[in-house]
Amino acid sequence: MRQNLVDAWRTVVPARDDPSGPLPALLVVLTFVTGLVDAFSYLELRHVFVANMTGNVVFLAFSLGGSREFVWWASLLAFSAFVAGALAGGRIAHLHGTHRGRQLLLAVSVQTVLVVVAFVLDVVLARPYSDGAATAMISLLAVGMGIQNATVLMLDVPGLTTTVMTRTITGIMADSANGHGRRQIGRRALSVVCLFIGALSGAMLIEHGHGEWELLVAIGLLIVVVAAAVRVRTSTAAWTRKPPEAEATGGGPSPV
Numbered sequence: 001m002r003q004n005l006v007d008a009w010r011t012v013v014p015a016r017d018d019p020s021g022p023l024p025a026l027l028v029v030l031t032f033v034t035g036l037v038d039a040f041s042y043l044e045l046r047h048v049f050v051a052n053m054t055g056n057v058v059f060l061a062f063s064l065g066g067s068r069e070f071v072w073w074a075s076l077l078a079f080s081a082f083v084a085g086a087l088a089g090g091r092i093a094h095l096h097g098t099h100r101g102r103q104l105l106l107a108v109s110v111q112t113v114l115v116v117v118a119f120v121l122d123v124v125l126a127r128p129y130s131d132g133a134a135t136a137m138i139s140l141l142a143v144g145m146g147i148q149n150a151t152v153l154m155l156d157v158p159g160l161t162t163t164v165m166t167r168t169i170t171g172i173m174a175d176s177a178n179g180h181g182r183r184q185i186g187r188r189a190l191s192v193v194c195l196f197i198g199a200l201s202g203a204m205l206i207e208h209g210h211g212e213w214e215l216l217v218a219i220g221l222l223i224v225v226v227a228a229a230v231r232v233r234t235s236t237a238a239w240t241r242k243p244p245e246a247e248a249t250g251g252g253p254s255p256v
Contacts, residue, residue: 007186011160020157021239022232023100024187026225027160030108030148031191034162035198036218037115037141043206044127045134046074051145051163053082074138081139085146092147093154099240100155105229107151112222114144119215127211156242159184160191168192 011024034051041050049055056075063072096103118140125133152162168188205214
């Protein structure tokens, strides 16, 4: 238990010799952002997720199966926009993947702009949103989250995905059972907690009539990540380079 707590702490405050440098802490912040943005999209924008695509695939199936609780075009739009964002994130990784700090800086900067535009629309448009307004905001947020997900995939920080909690929770339980890779249990648990708290915070803001603040909080956190990435954009430390196993496979998460 103590080792798991140390692991969680070292995720938030990485050691100087951490092979991922400051990236774990920054991905924790992005995980919180995921919870906020998905809470906003599900509760305010036609019951869709803009970050967790598994949900949209299932929602689309429910809608086509006759359920009136979900809107088929909204799920399909979120999925399509996310795919476009993931492609953009992959392109950013291709151009700047030799320096993980610069890759994160460019990707999150673009994501921040998209969320800012969505926030402006949220402020100027009246609730409940028209189909046109919902279409615009779903598209902006899903593209942004697609960029984030592709970037996190290519950064290849062990135990942190910012989105895919099913795999994260499975990893926690599997490692607890067989003792393999136990040092990542604390990191993974922290990731789940951050997503939960982000979603909880978003839901509470909406339910208490302060939904317009939700995206603003997300923007503030994204700016923190951008500022941190600016500081390391010229770093030549070892962590800025893609891990050897990622270079051999072209990027993606290490086996966990």
